[in-house]
Amino acid sequence: MKITKGMPGYIRDQKKKRILITILLFGISIAVFLTGYLTTHTRNNLLTIVAILGCLPAARSAVGMIMLLPYRSFEEEKVREVETAAAGILSAYDMVLTSSEKVMPVDVLLISRHLICGYVSRTKVPPAEVEAYLVRILKENHYDKVTVKIFTDYDSFLKRAESFGETKQKSEGQPDRAVREMRRLILTAAV
Template sequence: MKIRKGDYGYIKRQKVTRLLKTLAFFLLPMAFFIIGLVLNKGDRMNIYTVIAMVGCIPACMSAVGMIMMWMRKPMSAELYQEISSRAGSLLMVYELFLTTQEKNLFLDATAVCGDYVTAYTDREIKHKDLEFMEEHIRKTLRADHYKATVKIFDRTQKKAFLERLDTLRNRQTEFEAAANENFKPYEKYPDLSRNEVVKHILMAIAL
């Protein structure tokens, strides 16, 4: 089964995928450079060297993305089982690494239910950093005309997060019906529900 962004196991899969892609990007300009040397009898001053140098730009960009992904610790199988068993039919998004110019934050799990976006990070984070990322998510959603109550729990609040999942699951129909009253389909995803649109917006701001 193909693992997409937002699925459990995405980080682990991306580490391998981005490594292979980066190696391929570096091998291509290297091949051009070697061909140039062979055709020009060891003289590096040729068009193939220029092509190889330009080709290193996307390779270096790919390397940056690969390094950022390899620095991430994936969600544990035990944590996934614990959260998914409590989530029930809630729309869940897993392993999102949110990045901003000021701060970054890895969200192990995020529930999207009506006007509520509830996330959990299995790290101990400063309260002000959680508030910063909550506001970042709210601003991003507001920019696309979707309001949301955003709450992020860290590992010291794990019990509270699981209890919030229970509340969302038990009142899922009520919350989603209220949010859908004024829902207008998103022009980029006209066939998606409100929950699914919010999920795509969250994935768009994640690595």
């Protein structure tokens, strides 16, 4: 199964892919350079220019890879706990939100029509800033009446997720279009 953005294990999967792609792109550039050098016995040839230009996408790939290296996927055991506690709630895992000022890792978000509840294990950025950033994204897209609460304590988050799940079971079955759209907007802001 293909792991897409917002699924558990996304960061782990992307690290592997980006490392392989970066190595491949730099390898191609080196191979092109060496081919030109070994055939002409000088660096002054057309293949050197092609190899240099080939370093541009390789460097871009390396930047994406380096950006994800410090972050980890949400632990599988905790994913199962959250899925059990908040059954039926639309969720998004393994996100690294990027604004123009900060990079904010978010382990999990539970999304409903009027409340987004999330957990952050790494607290380099204060939870209030993550909350403000998510509220701003939603307001810019005309979702004004959404409350965002980010937890740094896993047990508190899990308790909130359980009450979230109980509320959801009493109300409707499938997430509606607006909730899926809010999830899509949040994932668009993530790496």
